Amino acid sequence: MSVRTEGDLIIGESMLIVWGKRTYGAVHKVGDTSVKTVFGHLWYLPLFPMSSHYVDGKTGASFELNGMNGRSVLCGYMRVWLPLVFVSFLMGFQADHSGVKMFSGLAMFLMAALVIGSYVFDKKVVSPSTVQVRSMMKRHFGVAVDPYECLTSLQMEIDERMRAHSTGSLDAFWYKNLLNSPSAQPEIVELAVLRARCDQHDKPLQQLALRKLPGVRTVA
Numbered sequence: 001m002s003v004r005t006e007g008d009l010i011i012g013e014s015m016l017i018v019w020g021k022r023t024y025g026a027v028h029k030v031g032d033t034s035v036k037t038v039f040g041h042l043w044y045l046p047l048f049p050m051s052s053h054y055v056d057g058k059t060g061a062s063f064e065l066n067g068m069n070g071r072s073v074l075c076g077y078m079r080v081w082l083p084l085v086f087v088s089f090l091m092g093f094q095a096d097h098s099g100v101k102m103f104s105g106l107a108m109f110l111m112a113a114l115v116i117g118s119y120v121f122d123k124k125v126v127s128p129s130t131v132q133v134r135s136m137m138k139r140h141f142g143v144a145v146d147p148y149e150c151l152t153s154l155q156m157e158i159d160e161r162m163r164a165h166s167t168g169s170l171d172a173f174w175y176k177n178l179l180n181s182p183s184a185q186p187e188i189v190e191l192a193v194l195r196a197r198c199d200q201h202d203k204p205l206q207q208l209a210l211r212k213l214p215g216v217r218t219v220a
Contacts, residue, residue, distance in 0.1 A: 018043050023055060025076025027069065027122045030134040032057040033144035035065070037072040046080055049073045054145040061143055064151040066200070075118045086111040132213045133197060136190045147197040148206070155198040162191050179208050 023036035024046045036055045039046035052069040053062045089104040089111065134144040140161060147154045163170050165188060171177065175195035178184045184192070189212055196202075196209035 021050060023053070024080060025069075025072035025074070026055075027072045027075055028126055028130070029122075030126070030131055030144040031138050033134070033138075035069050035072050037069060037076050039076055044080075045084075046076050049076065054143070054150070056143050059143075063143075063145050065149050066151040071122065075122070078118050079115055082111045082115050129210050129213055133193065136194055140191065140194065147194055148200055153198050155195060158191060158195045158198065162188075162195070165191070176205065179205075179212055 019040075019042050021038050021040050022044070024039050025037045026034040028035040033054055033056045035052055037052045038050045040048045040050060049068060052065040052067070052072050054065065055062050086108055089107040130146060133146045133148075137146070138144040141157065145154075147158070159170065162174060166174075175192040178188060178192035179196060193209045193212050196205050199205050
């Protein structure tokens, strides 16, 4: 499987400013792989999102998503800018005026709650089907991504893996046939599910593939 590396990158620096692009807003973590968004930054403060990626924390391997991940973008802003707002209110909390002190204290509590909540909320809302599909990719290909979300199709890599399990020629629609087979081996069914996830515009096929996941599998 071909990948490209997407690390934190600074592309401009001078005596007065540091600017460039780097990743922020890690969400949807499965194993060592999470979704991050590349932002253009100034002094490491995220300014504008550019693209979202699956990024493997160990290898740095990256797969660009076929769209911007809104949760990653939001968390990218919140987890950097809100601590700065927290510091500004901390200065106000030192004031002698009781009203200013109380307002600053409440604002600091809100900022801290939002940042902490962004991590807690993200762990609570990752769907079981997403975790299962990405865990399958981890077992077969070493990186926890969902082909449905990837900008570059992974069908060639999945087809090649299936050929290693096949004794004959591989039909172009082998995965559709396997998803409708009641007697296919679980490992082969997993490859069929992953291959089906590459057909992003076939909604009925996506529904069939997700029904084949462990825990929701039904016999055709």
